[in-house]
Amino acid sequence: xxxxxxxxxxxxxxxxxxxxxxxxxxxxxxxxxxxxxxxxxxxxxxxxxxxxxxxxxxxxxxxxxxxxxxxxxxxxxxxxxxxxxxxxxxxxxxxxxxxxxxxxxxxxxxxxxxxxxxxxxxxxxxxxxxxxxxxxxxxxxxxxxxxxxxxxxxxxxxxxxxxxxxxxxxxxxxxxxxxxxxxxxxxxxxxxxxxxxxxxxxxxxxxxxxxxxxxxxxxxxxxxxxxxxxxxxxxxxxxxxxxxxxxxxxxxxxxxxxxxxxxxxxxxxxxxxxxxxxxxxxxxxxxxxxxxxxxxxxxxxxxxxxxxxxxxxxxxxxxxxxxxxxx
Amino acid sequence: xxxxxxxxxxxxxxxxxxxxxxxxxxxxxxxxxxxxxxxxxxxxxxxxxxxxxxxxxxxxxxxxxxxxxxxxxxxxxxxxxxxxxxxxxxxxxxxxxxxxxxxxxxxxxxxxxxxxxxxxxxxxxxxxxxxxxxxxxxxxxxxxxxxxxxxxxxxxxxxxxxxxxxxxxxxxxxxxxxxxxxxxxxxxxxxxxxxxxxxxxxxxxxxxxxxxxxxxxxxxxxxxxxxxxxxxxxxxxxxxxxxxxxxxxxxxxxxxxxxxxxxxxxxxxxxxxxxxxxxxxxxxxxxxxxxxxxxxxxxxxxxxxxx
Numbered sequence: 338x339x340x341x342x343x344x345x346x347x348x349x350x351x352x353x354x355x356x357x358x359x360x361x362x363x364x365x366x367x368x369x370x371x372x373x374x375x376x377x378x379x380x381x382x383x384x385x386x387x388x389x390x391x392x393x394x395x396x397x398x399x400x401x402x403x404x405x406x407x408x409x410x411x412x413x414x415x416x417x418x419x420x421x422x423x424x425x426x427x428x429x430x431x432x433x434x435x436x437x438x439x440x441x442x443x444x445x446x447x448x449x450x451x452x453x454x455x456x457x458x459x460x461x462x463x464x465x466x467x468x469x470x471x472x473x474x475x476x477x478x479x480x481x482x483x484x485x486x487x488x489x490x491x492x493x494x495x496x497x498x499x500x501x502x503x504x505x506x507x508x509x510x511x512x513x514x515x516x517x518x519x520x521x522x523x524x525x526x527x528x529x530x531x532x533x534x535x536x537x538x539x540x541x542x543x544x545x546x547x548x549x550x551x552x553x554x555x556x557x558x559x560x561x562x563x564x565x566x567x568x569x570x571x572x573x574x575x576x577x578x579x580x581x582x583x584x585x586x587x588x589x590x591x592x593x594x595x596x597x598x599x600x601x602x603x604x605x606x607x608x609x610x611x612x613x614x615x616x617x618x619x620x621x622x623x624x625x626x627x628x629x630x631x632x633x634x635x636x637x638x639x640x641x642x643x644x645x646x647x648x649x650x651x652x653x654x655x656x657x658x659x660x661x662x663x664x
Numbered sequence: 665x666x667x668x669x670x671x672x673x674x675x676x677x678x679x680x681x682x683x684x685x686x687x688x689x690x691x692x693x694x695x696x697x698x699x700x701x702x703x704x705x706x707x708x709x710x711x712x713x714x715x716x717x718x719x720x721x722x723x724x725x726x727x728x729x730x731x732x733x734x735x736x737x738x739x740x741x742x743x744x745x746x747x748x749x750x751x752x753x754x755x756x757x758x759x760x761x762x763x764x765x766x767x768x769x770x771x772x773x774x775x776x777x778x779x780x781x782x783x784x785x786x787x788x789x790x791x792x793x794x795x796x797x798x799x800x801x802x803x804x805x806x807x808x809x810x811x812x813x814x815x816x817x818x819x820x821x822x823x824x825x826x827x828x829x830x831x832x833x834x835x836x837x838x839x840x841x842x843x844x845x846x847x848x849x850x851x852x853x854x855x856x857x858x859x860x861x862x863x864x865x866x867x868x869x870x871x872x873x874x875x876x877x878x879x880x881x882x883x884x885x886x887x888x889x890x891x892x893x894x895x896x897x898x899x900x901x902x903x904x905x906x907x908x909x910x911x912x913x914x915x916x917x918x919x920x921x922x923x924x925x926x927x928x929x930x931x932x933x934x935x936x937x938x939x940x941x942x943x944x945x946x947x948x949x950x951x952x953x954x955x956x957x958x959x960x961x962x963x964x965x966x967x968x969x970x971x
Binding site for chain 2: 390394421422423424429430432438439440441442443444451455487503
């Protein structure tokens with residue numbers, strides 16, 4: 338297994354108290370596999386990814402428990418300098434907003450080339466040639482003449498391509514894409530997603546795709562992990578989950594996708610708001626919003642049950658996953 | 665860019681004329697320059713009239729101004745009443761003040777930015793609070809107090825430095841005066857850098873730089889500092905102009921015969937030619953410094969383009 342996150346706990350100490358952002362997340366990605374991590378804002382999907390990358394803001398963030406195994410080695414036991422050498426070279430991250438995530442005062446060539454001069458000890462000239470090569474690879478027209486341009490001189494889609502090129506620079510084994518297409522136009526979204534998927538196949542990388550766009554997930558993901566209030570509530574193969582969700586939250590998410598055959602009808606929405614991470618409700622965190630909630634949901638935290646009979650390697654953190662599957 | 669520079673240079677002309685005219689008029693209202701020449705005694709009316717004619721003071725003000733500006737453009741800044749050429753005074757005073765300014769600016773850049781970066785990265789920690797407190801004290805206490813205090817302690821009591829600067833004013837004698845001159849600006853540079861660093865360190869591109877696996881040092885110098893210095897450079901740039909002319913207090917305390925000293929003497933003795941001449945040059949220095957800052961802005965931040 339390329340990456341295994343086991344029972345990860347992250348908390349943030351704020352003025353108002355301790356926010357439990359991640360409460361025992363477990364997921365894994367293999368080489369060449371795409372894992373989509375799905376969830377609302379504040380569900381802990383980005384925080385988990387930042388913990389994996391080792392770019393969590395500490396303080397206020399703090400990893401209180403768990404393991405992050407990368408090729409069998411626990412990254413949390415690494416010294417900062419060892420960790421730094423893993424970052425960028427063996428695992429890389431693509432951020433949501435390419436305009437603010439690229440340095441405005443350095444040319445894209447300098448920002449791409451930096452990967453090679455720092456990690457590979459290349460000369461500036463060779464690094465620049467590599468930068469042009471990368472820009473070609475992500476299909477930026479006229480790469481050689483644009484290598485000296487600055488981020489603000491590119492369009493949104495082109496900037497996201499540069500982010501992708503930067504992540505791919507050293508051909509890492511794992512890429513974490515944190516909502517890579519959210520800030521883009523719909524037409525450009527598809528292009529960027531296709532490019533990312535293609536490069537992933539080519540390089541046989543593991544990809545963690547953090548998103549709340551279920552349409553994107555269906556196209557590219559192999560597996561899905563749905564997060565709620567800092568926990569995984571359901572994980573399964575992508576087709577199984579679309580066929581029959583085994584958690585009421587997933588079900589709600591799927592029902593809230595606009596569909597053509599429901600034109601004119603009111604769009605379904607999960608009622609209520611995501612829980613305040615400072616005061617996560619007792620029992621199942623989803624219980625105040627759940628249409629299926631019973632008394633047991635308000636007292637007992639559901640474990641991640643193994644779901645049987647509805648696809649391989651499937652889990653759900655719902656006491657009533659059987660009922661959910663059936664109806 | 666070229667067109668922008670030309671436009672800015674052309675804009676300088678009205679500013680230059682306005683500023684010099686203003687100073688010319690102000691000096692004119694200051695009083696009768698001839699009266700000062702005779703010291704405490706009343707001037708002999710015949711001699712006074714003679715002198716007025718000689719210096720062209722009997723003509724109307726606008727004519728005096730026109731003659732003066734005409735001369736300035738040929739490099740003639742006139743003659744002080746004691747017979748010394750104003751250009752001669754400048755050639756001894758400006759090198760001294762430039763040296764003093766260089767020392768002061770170096771202090772601002774090296775110490776100010778260093779402290780700003782350290783405190784900006786450790787906001788809320790004891791180092792930060794301590795430095796902030798010191799900068800607050802430095803800003804609140806007037807320069808003549810810090811200057812006199814340092815002169816008394818370092819120069820007179822402990823004898824580490826000579827309390828007054830010799831007329832050659834070499835760099836080593838200008839270190840303490842330079843520090844005094846820089847002190848307030850240095851405190852501002854520290855605070856400005858601190859705020860800028862603290863604000864930018866949470867920026868997305870800094871996170872990207874960390875995610876790229878760059879060493880911390882490189883993240884700070886190449887990614888964080890470069891972006892944070894833009895406002896600081898603006899401040900230091902305009903400060904050059906201010907320091908060149910505003911060193912009157914410091915130059916008086918340490919007996920440095922620079923621009924501030926000559927200006928002070930000129931005003932005291934109602935020496936029109938000296939005052940107007942020096943101020944004219946200072947106006948030019950200020951304008952050029954400002955233009956350079958604006959151009960540097962575009963170098964530091966490629967998003968700014970002048971057309």
